[in-house]
Amino acid sequence: METMRTLKARVEKGRLVMNEPTDLPEGAEFTSRSRTKARLDPEERAKLDAAIDESWEAAERGETRPASELLEKLKKI
Numbered sequence: 001m002e003t004m005r006t007l008k009a010r011v012e013k014g015r016l017v018m019n020e021p022t023d024l025p026e027g028a029e030f031t032s033r034s035r036t037k038a039r040l041d042p043e044e045r046a047k048l049d050a051a052i053d054e055s056w057e058a059a060e061r062g063e064t065r066p067a068s069e070l071l072e073k074l075k076k077i
Helices: 042-060 067-075
Strands: 009-012 015-018
């Protein structure tokens, strides 16, 4: 089973440099994703905005579920 860990690094001269020591074994490889703002084309942005509006309107109508229900579903993934 794979586990996820949070590793902090910074970019220095085009390379990732770890900000703190790690206990990863020598030669270990990992994949990294950066936190950058999503760049959506106008059509994607319109779809996202419409989905957010629809969700907000449903919430205003009282069509909500407890967060605990969502968290339980996420635990099963």
